[in-house]
Structures are given as C-alpha cells and as structure tokens.
Amino acid sequence: MRFWIVVLRHTCRNMLHTWKSQGMTLFTVSLSVLIFSFFYLVYVNALHVGERLGDDLRLVVYLDEEPAPPLQEEYRHKILKFDQVDRIEFIGREQAYKRFERILGENSDVLTGVPTDFLPASIEVYPVRTLDSLSRIKRFSDYLQTLPGVLKVQYGKEWIERFYAFIQLMRVIILLSGSLLIMTTTFMVAHTIRLTLFARQQELELLRLVGATDNYIRMPFLLEGALQGGIGACCGLGALLLLYNWITLQFAGPAAIPLPAFAFFQWPVIAAIIGLATLLCVAGSFSAIRRFLHF
Template sequence: MNFLFAVFSQAGRNLLQTWRTQILSLMTITLSVLIFSFFYLVYTNALQAGEQLGDDLRLIVYLDEEAVPALQEQYREKILKFDRVERIEFISSLQAFNRFKDQLDEDQDILADIPQDFLPPSIEVYPVRSLDALSRIKRFSDYLQTLPGVIKVQYGREWVERFYTFIELLRIVVILSGSLLVLTTTFMMAHSIRLTLFTRQKELELLHLVGASNSYIRMPFFLEGGLLGLFGSLAGIAALYLLFNWTQLRFAGSALLGMFSFNFFPLPVIAMIIAMAIILCACGSFSSTRKILSR
C-alpha cells in the first residue's frame, strides 16, 4: 500500500464516518464563499458599470479665446503632464455652434439671428476609464482651472463623487467579507477537524502505538480539509451562479439591466476563489492536527 493510497483511503473512511460534521462544515464553507463572492461580484460589476458610464465622462474646459495650433500643443502638454487621458479634443466656437444647432434639430431657427461665435471655444478632456482616474477627477479639474486662458471647467461632479463613494463602500464590504471568509473558513475547519480528532482519540492512540508516522495521521485530515474547501467553494460558486442567472431573468427588461451589461466571474477568478478556499481549509485542518500531534 503506497503512501498516497493509504492517505486517500484514510480520508475517505474519515469522511464517511463523520459525514454529519462534514456536512455542517461544508455548508459553512459554502455560505462563506457565497457571501464573499456575492459582494465581490457586485463590486466587479459596479466597476464595470463605472467604466461604461465613464464613456460619457469628460471634462469640458472653456477657454476665453480660440486656441491656435501652437497653444493647443501647449495645452496638450500641460494636461498630459498631470494625468493620463484617453483623448483631448479642441472645439472651436464654430464647432460648438454647429453641435448646438444639431442638438436643436427642428428648432434650429432660433439660432438664425445669433452670431456663430457666441459659444466659447473649449477643450474636451476624456480621462482614462478607471477607478483611480475617477478618484482624481476633482484634482484634475482644479488643475485644469489653473491653466492660462481657462474660464471654467465643467464635469458631472456630483455624479462622479457619489459613484466614487459607492465604489469605495463596496470595496470595504468586499474586504470585510473576504476577511470574514478567511476567518470563518479557517476557524470552522480547524474546529471541525479538532472535533473529529477528539471523537477519534482511541483510533489516534492506536495509530501511534502501531507506529503510524505523523504524516500518515495528518495527511488524511489535510486532504479532508482540502476536499471540503473544494466542494464547499464549488457549491458556493454554483449557488451564486444560480442567483445571478435568476436575477438576470427576474429583472430582464428593466431599465438598469438595459443600461449596463452584468457579467459573471471569468474562469480565472473562479479558479482563484476555489484555490483560496482549498488553501484556507487545508491550513485550518493542518493547524488542528499539528496541535493534537504535538502533545
């Protein structure tokens, strides 16, 4: 009987003998993974939504006079010096007038007697679409305001600030639920394995007496922890997937879902969550057996 076979058969026997405790542990792990991955999914989708909204996010820098090409280059240099941007567009008074005219559509007549340069020229700055860029947008706006020839800087300040606060809040929730997952999983595993060890004191004593090595005794529990982590996290992710699909179906056609596209985790993220749960559970069981065996 080789080592691996011995470990697997021991672990299988342990799981069968203590299936009630194991189911409880499995449910706890499933629930922990579900809570964490739920908030993480909301967070990633909110970030994605932020990026989608960011398509319309721009800073409009109104100038007191038309910028000639040399001045345009100077503005471009100064803007890029402060932050990375996706693009910078210079809008002349005439371009602004034409845009306005197009927006008015059938009511263009009202502009008939108005001079075509009544709107100030401007620079449209499109920041990079990222949460960091969002967090810096106010400072960016303040900086642009200091540039020579700038009359006013406009952007959706209120919306950006609210969105940023929401994302920050979500980030805290994700960190908290992540910590909760780490604590619950490790604690639960350690205690359920310790409970199993206590109920099997006689067997452990016998194993010591017949010369079982520490790894022979410890590895099955380690494997048991890993398996519980694997199945618990798989069940948690599966439950979240069902919940996600149900939400998509339940709210299909709603305005919110129409505005944004919500996505489930990509495979690498799922693999990372599962791996994390396996490692945590295995560590929990390892710490328990180490305490018992060191006596």
C-alpha cells in the same frame, strides 16, 4: 497508489462518523464563499463599467477666447504635464454652434438670427478611463481652472463622486467579507477536525505505537479539510451562479430596466476562489492536527 487509497478510505470514514459537523462546516464555507464572491462580482463588474464610461468621463474647459495654434500647443503641453489623457479636442465657436444645432434637431429653428459665435470656445479633455482617474478628476479640474483664459471647467461631478464612493465602499466590504471567509473557514474546519481527532484518539495512539508514520496519520485529515474547502467553494459559487442567472432573467426583456452588461467570473477567477478556500481549509486542518497530535 495503495497509500492514497487507504488515505481516501480513512477520510471518507472520518467524514461519515462526524456527518453533522461536516454538514455545518460545508454550509459555513459555502455561505462565506457566496458572500465574498457576490460582493467581489459586483466590484469587478463596477470596474468594467468604469472602464466603459466613454464621453461621460470628460472635462469641458470653457475659454474666454478661441486659442490660436501656438496657444493650443501650450494648453496641450500643460494638460499632459499634469496627467495622462486619452485625447484632447479643441472646439471652436462655430464648431460648438454646429454641435448645438445638431443636438436641437427639429427645434434648431430657435437659433434663427443668433450669431454663430455666441457659444464659447472650449477644450474637451478625456482622461484615461481607469478607476484611479476617478479619484484624480477633482484635482485635475482644479488644475485646469488655473490655466490662463479659462472661464469654467465642467464635468459629471456628482455621479462620478458617487460612483467612486460606491467603489470605495465595495472595497471595504470585500475586505470584510474576505476576512470573514478566512476566519470562518479556518475556524470551522479546525473545529470539525478536532472533533474527529477526539473521536479517534485511541485509534491514533495505537497507529503510532505500531509504527504508523506522521504522514499516514496526517493525510486523511488534510484531505478532509481540502474536500471541505473545495466542495464548499463549489457549492457557494454554484449558488452565486443561480442567483446571477435569476437576476439576469428578472431584468431581461424589452420592458426591463436597461442595465450595463454584467458578466460572471472567468474560469481563472473561479479556480482561484476554489483554490483559496481549499488552502484555507487545509490550513485550518493542519492547525488542528498540529495542536492535537503535537507534531
């Protein structure tokens, strides 16, 4: 217990003596965590939106004639052979007419005199609602077009392709911001620790001469790096939470633009981000100590 009290005292003294560089390091770590966590939050919520696509993520296969039960089973077998799906629904001509009539509502009188079998029979295929299904849906559509008796295959091609391109872009941005987080945190912490080591070089040499152990010399600097990472990550996530609440308030109210329900990080994700930033800063601190003291 006395060892950790001494270590904490030395750590506080080191941070007070180099408070300017400490402040710059905390700001850099906070900004890096804010940038990374912001794009990661957008990415996570976009994935949740993709999982709630519902009926928008479906392929409608129009047929030249209404399939008999044996042919329906053949269609089902061929569809499941290509990919997993949530469900497959066969829509007959009369069922399609009744659905169209419900959609028209009060204007359904325009169908007066129109035969109930003027609409084609169809198969509605609902792929498994995952991000991978978005990347395969074009190939799925091309495959369904090759089935016998198929006239046309329709799906929300434009918006699905745009949504998938957005997800891919967010992945690239997250990788870049994650790389920025790694480089800035390790470099800035290592630079700050190096300044502290230069300032206390004579004192550290005296400590080694009087028999101070390696752990006794190392620990204050490692703890300093851990504090920089932990405090910086908390500040970055705190700034993100304020930004998230501000955006939520801006789009709240009956006159606001309806948006999907976005959610903030769960506690395990928050703990993981703080832990990652802390480990990176400790790694930067260890790198500086190892090079300077030649341990």
